[in-house]
Amino acid sequence: MDKRTIAGRRRVLAGMAGSLILATMPWASAWAEDGLGTADAPVEVRIMANEAFANSWQTLLVPEFNKVYPNIHVTFDGVPYTELLAKMMLDATSPQPEYDVLLVDDPWVPQLAEIGALADLKGEKIAALTSADYDWDDFNAAPLAAGEWNGVQYAVPVRSNMLLRFYNRSLYKAAGLPEPTPAQTWDEFFSDAEKLVRDTNGDGKADVWAVDTYFVREPLTPTIWQSILNANGGSLLDDAGAPAFANEIGAKSLETHKRLLDYAPPGALGHGFSDSLQAFRQGLVANLFNWGSVYKSTAVDPKSTTLTVDEVGIQVLPVGDARAGSHRGIWIAGIGSKTEHVEASWAFLQWLTSKQGESVNATLAGSFPARKSTLTGTPAEPWLGPVYQTLQNAYEVAAEGGMWRIRSAKSDAAQQILADEIARGLAGQASAEEALSTASEKIAKVLK
Template sequence: MAGAALAGALSFGLSAHAEGLGTPDDPVEIHMLANEAFANQWQQNMVPEFNKAYPNIKVVIDGVPYSELLAKSLLDATGPDPRYDILIADDPWVPQLAEAGVLLDLKGDEVAGWTADDYEWDDFYAAPLAASEWKDVQYGVPLRSNLLLMFVNKSIYEAADLPAPTPELTWEDYLEQAPKLVMDRDGNGQADTWAIDTYFTRDALTPTIWQTIMNSNGGKLLTDDGKAAFNDETGVEALKTHIKLLDFAPPGAVSHGFNESLQAFRQGQTATMFMWGSVFKGTAVSPETTTLTPDEVGIQIMPVGSKTGGAHRGIWSGTINNKSENRQAAWALLEWLSSKEGEQWHANTLGVFPARKSTLDSTPDSEWMAPVFVALKNGYSVAGEGGMWRPRTPKSDAVQQVLADEVARAIAGQITPEEALDTAADRVNDVLN
């Protein structure tokens, strides 16, 4: 499949407008700034495939730590002589980059003249595509899609004589079953298996758990006019649910985040984990990182609230600096990687989650990805329905840090959920005003 797909990419690549795409005697060099977590993988694996279609475009990818990426992107893009033609932006960053005036409109006339007729913007699921839209302008394309999902250790549910969860599982059902999943399986008189591990510590992503619970019950993070909307009964009850999960988590889980919860689940210590779906391969497939096997691990949307199921969007989008002198070559790369053919290659070769309907309706080359495709289709739908994403504002990072502070204080028992959300609302309104 991947070979045929890239043959198609080669065809449209070489038949595209030659201007701006380089020649053998005068190649074009473009520079990309990306998260170091995947920059090297792209440089080593993706760029050689891209060059089969566009041999005269040299691509240099610089990776930096996540914590430094937004600041470096803004510093470079707003400078008088930017180095980077392509900026890879996390889900909540596009509004800030767009408001800085540094991004190219990818549906504008200039880019439209370079875009293949069969690119089909409408083939993208609305939720991931919207991650790089701001004020009705499309500034990016989804390149590495992700969702907060529910991982399930089926063998623990079987040991507890409970049915394996389905996407119809409600929060009430989940919490009713949770005590039965805390078990002493080795008979030494102490629990060695727990129901859940996830984000509990102070971390920018910890509020996404609470927010997903709130959204699934019809709550909102912000009003339409940009004011805090989360310090109501729905928000408070959702935070209480997040805190209640600690009753069924491993000892010390109040300080757990990404690494700790991932390790506990991979070692077979927890029945469920609310985590980013992109870790599925390392959690269910790769023996060097997990004790589990694909037939033991389920993946699906988070439990259903009063309005909808739960998921939370996390999309890495490709954007172009509008001051770049190599805009056409930069778009050639983004178009290739996000095209139907390029996305299928990306998913099947590197295991990266897709955002196109056509890809998710196809049969993946790797059997382990089949349940992931189903979970993504369900997750994109509920995320779109419930507005399940981090703040959509140029001040999203500041808002997220406020939420991280106050949610963590409530989880640690330092203040009540009501106090935490009222304080967070006041601080968020100050930030946004």
């Protein structure tokens, strides 16, 4: 099938999806025009989001939404990830916030809730605007819980990301190894890793490696260690909310994270999201531990990858002493508590997170859905089939193992401490025991 045929089919699919939503979303016609705008007086809804996907959502998703709500004009403003939380908090605490909707990373809900930035999505006002077909119970528990704090649902999952394992089938075959399975243990992974580091051009130097992932000193790097920690039966905090990772399980897990460097490309200690992703897309590494939302751009889109769908496998991380590994990194969206456009804002979020909206989002933008019905249904494109299977598995694993960052109004500070200390352990500047002990002491003080 040539590229023009594929592109044509995708345009048809997108049009069908928009028509389907218009026909099957009863609240689109049931709501009065008041609050949803008119042709002469449209409603403007502004959304602050991560610049990594804000522009693509503006381009791909807003036109689909406008097939249902033509008089709500949605504008995404992209902000660099490192600046996003601070800008959200600054805007939310101003007398007249500029933004109606905040698109928030997994651990930030407690901070934003504590300053009163977000509206209660199940409260009386918004509940009255919610369709009976919306079906809160259809969401998987792990992604939905990312938007909850102290019993209040402040946000809904709109880009349900999970830390997953990508593997290159071609490199496994060339090394004479069978494809890894979701039941593969860490010991089995490292046994394969010995054979996956190879010299393919005969110059005496390795030019393909077994793995790449986060090693650099930055806030997302500890999620690799934490995934291994949870898989080994450990946890970040105990039932009383105190640090519980500075022990034998924590040290063993950090040593496993560090051992990955033995099978990673030169300079991998400085690698994070982009570097490891590029190494995998270029066919230089057999395994990548990274966020699953990059699957489409890594296995499907020829503009951004040298790989194809047939070459890229996807599954949860290797099995530890207790279970397989994963880590929750859900992007959730909430309505600003001071917005004057509650109805229009909720119309957009309700559309985006409806059963039909999730399908459009997954098909056009590659975003992962959170609803059980979406993941167990027939995907709009064949490549989504194995992805959905793995994602459902990851949600269940994460819920069982508590695989997410610290949930606290001080979570950002705690994550930075972990970033600093895990980086020291990976670089050999401190033993695993010393790095985790220091992190535990500092986090205990922060959380008080």
